[in-house]
Amino acid sequence: MLVPDFPFPYGEFLAHPAGLGSVPADRHGTEVAVVGGGLAGMVAAHELMRLGLRPVVYEADRIGGRMRSLRFAGPDTPVVDLGAMRFPVSARAFYHYVDLLGLATEPFPNPLDEDTPSTVIELAGDRHYARTLADLPPLFRNVDRAWRRCLDDEALFSHIQHAIVHRDLDEIKRLWNTLVPKLDDESFYGFISGSAAFAKVPYRYREIFGQVGFGTGGWDTDFPSSILEVLRVVCTAADARQRRILPGAIALPEGIWGRAPERLVHWPKGTSLSTLHGAVPRPGVTAIRRGEGGTVVIRDRVGQERAYPAAIVTCQTWLLSAQIDCAEELFSHQLWMAIERSHYNQSSKTFVMVDRPFWRDVDPVSGEHLMSMTLTDRLTRGTYLFDDGPDRPASICLSYTWNDDALKWLSLSAHERVRLMLHSLGKIYPGVDIASHIRGEPITVSWEYDPNFMGAFRNNLPGHYRYQRRLFTHFMQADMEPRHRGIFLAGDDISFTPGYAEGAVTTALNAVWGVQRLLGGRSDPANPGPGDRFDRLQPLDLDRR
Structure with missing residues (x-):
């Protein structure tokens, strides 16, 4: 994903044998705060550790963030992804870490994809069954x-x-x-x-x-x-x-947390983020302020305060004004404007487990699958089918919705959501008793309802490019006032590709470059980092046109 605003080749940067650079030996072991244990936090902490620094991860809930996977109750049940669940192969920086962990993947069953058995599109009551676009x-x-x-x-x-x-x-x-x-x-x-x-x-x-x-x-x-x-x-x-990702998207951040890199500076062989933290990250953050000597002071939920020479903040930016007592002087007024004007999408998913992938059965009269990946103008909008083999329990994402469509589900319980979803799908598949195949309890999420996220991801409205540029370029701090330095933003919501895990990875690498430079380090000359090539590749500055 060579994002055209800043087409830095992060995949090549990560794969280069020279590595990401170094920090001075007298900085080895220096603590750096990482706020948030999602993918951006894990990548940032992992690369800081490899440089010989000591990341200190704060997490309000669980490792993984919106790469949240849950398993249905019972043995050998399917894993479902409530947040990130489909990852384009063009995301080379993301797949660097997938490959590093050896995680198994398979094609995602998107509509009309060659690996999707069949697709049904039902609009205004008209139903169309297709295996390819040519069938429509x-x-x-x-x-x-x-x-x-x-x-x-x-x-x-x-x-x-x-x-x-x-x-x-x-x-x-x-x-x-x-x-x-x-x-x-x-x-x-x-x-x-x-x-x-x-x-x-x-x-x-x-x-x-x-x-x-x-x-x-x-x-x-x-x-x-x-x-x-x-x-x-x-x-x-x-x-x-x-x-x-077959074991669930959460396998990536959890895998990074537990992985002991082969190439480490300063730390003994076998060191991982987990061992540095005694297997558990520090509690969630309640306040961030400036401390003595320009340090960044982090206060956690149990009232402990610790000062750091640098901090990487990977939570969604709205939390810095709505959930975390973040000192105003840490950011410029222009950056606060960008944070406050960010627009977040709502998103809702509801999954059920079924006894087997019955949708692969073929109707002897029509020759069609009993059920298909479904797009409709009904309440469900998108329905996805996942199976791990013909005789194993499977899962259905009954409904995957965004924004206004997601808000329609917000006040409803999981069981009420399932009831309405089955009613809608029953209109599309009148001869299929989906309910008879359902086992156990449903799993559902509305990301805008979660206080640790307040939305699925940022998505710019018209006229927001200037705000986006301020957020993305925050890692370039040489020209900032000293009171604004030392705290670095990361996460897909400050990237130019919000909602894609690639943006979480690349902005984490930007922030690591910023910390490295702040602490007197540099990239290897053979492998210049994102800040080293910023002048040539930087996003267009509309304010200077």
Whole structure:
């Protein structure tokens, strides 16, 4: 995912034999606070430890953050992912750690993917069964062509993708920098409705596009977002060739927590984040302030305060004003504005366990699978099917919804959600008794209801590019006032690809580079880090145009 705003090749940076650099020997063992034990926190802590520093991780709930996986009650039951669950193969920095741990993956069953047995699209009461896009009525293929034409005509899509594929960093920047000022104020819906490709066709095209979408499903709940957010997704192929982690997404942050790296500076062989912490991170953070000598003081939930020369904060930024007593002077007023103006998406999922993957049974009359990956305009919106073998318990994500659709479920109990979801699916599959296959209790989540997250992930609205740039570039602190230095933001919500684990990894690496530089270290000359190449690759600064 060579993100066009800052196309630094993080995958190559991680894979380089020279490593990420060093810090002076007299800094070895120096404690650095890491607030949050999600993927960004784990990557940051892991790389700090490898440099010879001592990360101190604070976590309010459990290791993993929104890479949260749960197992149904009982032996040999499926694992379901409540947060991050599908990861594009273009996310090379993310897969660096997946491969490091040897985690097994398989294709994610997205609509119409070649590894998805079948897909059903049901809109306005009309039901369409398909194994590929070619099986759908011509109207759907026309909508797909209109979207692709819209991307090429209005957003230089083919040219940007060509530059990304060929790793032409200067050309990526040149092309993207022409789009940012043109499209920063444009919404996703405004972009497609104002395009020649969609302006010349009936409104039904826009309606179908919103409900069925591209790659991973319908996108109409995202129509108010900045079109730049969507273009980053399609340009970096984040919506294509996605995979799931078979032991559950949480296996990645938990694996990093327990892994003893082969190459370590300062620490004895066998050291891991877990051993440095006595197997358990410190409690969640309640306050952050400036201490003596410019240190960053962290107070945890049991009232303990510790001062650090540097801190990496990976929690969602809203928490810095709503849940954590964060001293105002730690950040500039411009950065606080960016934090407060961030927009977070709502998201809801509900899973049930079933006795077996019955949906693979074929109806002898129609020749169709009894049930399919389902996109609909009903309450459920997206239904996904997961199985680990023909004779093993399986799981169904009855409903995966966003924003307004997710809010419809917020006040309902898990059982009431399941009842309504089965009612909707019963209209699509009237001859299939889904309920007879369900075993045990459902598992559900509404991320906006969780006080440790307050939403699924940030997603910019039109006009928010300047805020996004401030958040992402926060790791470059040489020109900041001293009172603003030493605390570094990380996490997918400050990245240019919110909601993708790749953004958590890359911003964590940015923050590690910032800490390294603050403590007198540097990258290896043979493998310059993100800050070393910032001047050439930096995101366009609209305020200086």
